[in-house]
Each structure stands twice: as structure tokens, then as C-alpha cells.
Amino acid sequence: MTRDRFLPIHDPELLAAGERVLGAEFRAMSERVLAVSALTSRLNLLPFDDEAGRAALLEEILGRPLPRRLTIYPPFYTDHGLRLELGERVFVNQGCTFLDFAG
Template sequence: MSDDLLMPIHDPQLLARGERVLGPEFRAMSGRVLQVTALTSRLNVLPFDDEAAKAALFAQILGRPLPPRVTIYPPFYTDHGLRLDFAERVFVNQGCTFLDYAGIRLGEGVMVGPKATFITVGHPVDPGERRHFLTGAPIDVAENVWIGAGATILPGVHIGRDAVVAAGAVVADDVPARSLVTGPKGTVRRRW
């Protein structure tokens, strides 16, 4: 990706507060993306029962060992890894993607179905600004939540305790505790 396509991100904590960010750290961020992509590529071709090698690669990807009783079935994808926070007893099924630069937290006992996607960063809607910086906000998933297969969780979303996100749902707004979210969210909001 060339430097004129994306301006650098300065401080991931600004993204965590939902602010637009510019700055000279884009090369470091893109370097981390390349490093983690190489690590996940290695992880995703390991024999399924090679627990020691998987644990070692997860420790490199996350910058620390997985918590006790966390289960993640490869293939597994992340663009940063260092801002992924898995509590105990989290289960992540095959083919999930975690774009975690602004931070993703999965509380204790969260279950994630296959091919679910968590996205914490994006680009501005304005076409003139789209290639100049990133925007974003963290995702927080409380305890005992079930995220169905193919669900997409967008930046800044908080999902309350014991909630269920149905398969294929696109979640752009907070989800109250002990509730069920279903269906696509795609709606034309404005035109230009």
C-alpha cells in the first residue's frame, strides 16, 4: 500500500475514543500488519492437533499467551493482534476475522460462530477523505454472549451480557444485555 493512499495513524488511543487520526506511525502499523499476516499464515497451516505450535504462534500474535481455557480454531485472521483481549472460556470457531487496531475485548464465556468478523477501523464516507486517514472505535463484548456464524460487528459496538447476535447479522449499534439481534442492517442513509 503506498503512502499516498493512507495517511499514518498516530495514536491508537485516539481511535479508541472514536476520533479521526493522522500521524507518522502508519509505517509501523503497516509493518505490524505484515508481521501478523505472516504469523497467521503459519498458524493456519499447522496440523489441527499441534497445540504447542499453535500456542506459541498465538503468543506472538497477541503479545502474550492465550488465557486459560480459550479455544480458537484456525483459520484465524487478525491485522494487529496486540489489541485483542480474550477472557477465559472464550470459544472462537473457524474462519473468524478480528481487525483489532482500535481494540476488541471478548468477555468470559463468549462464543463466536464460524466466519464472524469484528472490525474496529474504517475509512471516512467522504470520497475526498477516504484514502487519507482511518477512523474507528473499540468493540466490547460482555460475558456469555453468543455471536452467530457470519455476523459482522462494526466499530464502537458494545454487546451486553448474555445477548445473542444471530447468524449473518450486521451490528452497527450497541446491543442491550439479554437481547437477540437479527438481520442485515444495510439501509440507504444518505446520497451524494
């Protein structure tokens, strides 16, 4: 499945036909959501004891180093990741979904 299937609103033919097409900001957000969906899919497939692998993917999702005493048990989901603020001594149990862009 290609990314174009998820972003038909940016079709040049629609724009030429005078249809309302959302701009670059929407496209950037859409690309981020797709990228984070791929990262969380990888994260949730890791063996539970692969703490280093989990930390590396979470840092990529959040866009910064993890606090030393943050615990996140997969499966974990977020739509964007860059707007999440998770500090020291935070525990996120299995199955949590954060909608940091949508909300």
C-alpha cells in the same frame, strides 16, 4: 514480493514532490499488519493437533500469554492482534476474522 511494494506511501520521492505522506505511526501499524499476516498464515498451515505450535504463534500474535482455557480453531485472522482481549472460557470457531486495529 517485498514489503516496499505494500508501503509506497513512504516513498521519499513523493515526500520531496510535496505529496501527502503519512508518518511513522502509520508505517509502524503497516509493519505490524504485515507481520501479523505472516504469523496468521503460518498458524493456519499447522496441523490441527499441533496445539503447542498454535499456542506459541497465538501468543506472538496477541503479544502476551494465552489464557489457560482459551480455544481458537483455525483458520484465524486478525489485522493487528495486540488489541484483542480474549479471556478464560472463550471459544473462537473456524474462520473468524478480528479487525482490532481497523475497527
